[in-house]
């Protein structure tokens with residue numbers, strides 16, 4: 001031992017600072033008290049790996065949805081005689097590279113798209129219901145004539161407010177004749193009094209779980225596989241305290257991932273189909289032809305395996 005080291009050794013003993021050997025012994029003592037530490041560690045690492053892998057898949061589906069759909073109006077490509085949905089809400093190159101969109105930003109965009117698509121579907125279904133037909137004739141006999149021209153032929157009612165959607169009163173609608181309906185641009189559908197689409201609730205839980213796996217350490221001293229109970233992590237478990245159990249959290253995360261992927265596929269398909277239908281109408285195909293083609297398309301989709 002050199003003089004320097006001797007001095008250091010003395011210092012350690014005097015100040016009762018642990019030397020490396022003692023530290024090793026101590027840490028061995030501590031870890032020995034943790035049951036199955038190796039297996040547990042492996043399980044936690046695996047769980048985190050799975051969560052990352054699943055997130056990547058879902059994020060790919062997100063990208064597809066926000067670049068391929070906008071839930072926006074259709075635009076006409078006069079040269080090709082085709083109608084297209086305005087390219088997503090985000091251009092493909094905007095989601096890549098260093099300036100790429102963050103996960104949270106993507107979720108925000110997605111929420112808007114999904115809400116819009118869901119509102120439109122809910123609206124269409126309602127307008128075709130017996131319930132609405134009854135209300136329609138009630139409003140028509142209340143107003144008796146077209147609000148614009150005063151005509152009385154083939155009257156129908158239209159929403160001017162969606163505030164009481166499903167429970168409309170005379171102040172929520174206007175009545176128009178068939179002629180005035182032609183140039184009529186209806187109010188963009190925004191329904192505030194219907195429940196959230198299921199995907200939105202799923203997304204919230206998915207993101208919360210993803211954050212837990214990204215930021216909360218595991219607790220090695222708990223009996224079961226659990227996340228650290230330190231109060232500073234408490235807010236991660238606000239949505240569901242049961243997520244403190246790692247197996248519970250990973251199970252829910254994985255089933256959410258499957259559900260989200262399925263729902264996104266359905267949304268994308270419905271947009272692609274809508275685009276196809278509009279193009280066909282523009283190309284002058286008859287309604288009957290289009291229906292037949294749609295049937296064929298649906299059958300071929302059923303035979304295809306979804307991921």
Ligand SMILES: [Zn+2]
Nearest residue numbers: 146149177180
């Ligand atoms: Zn009119």
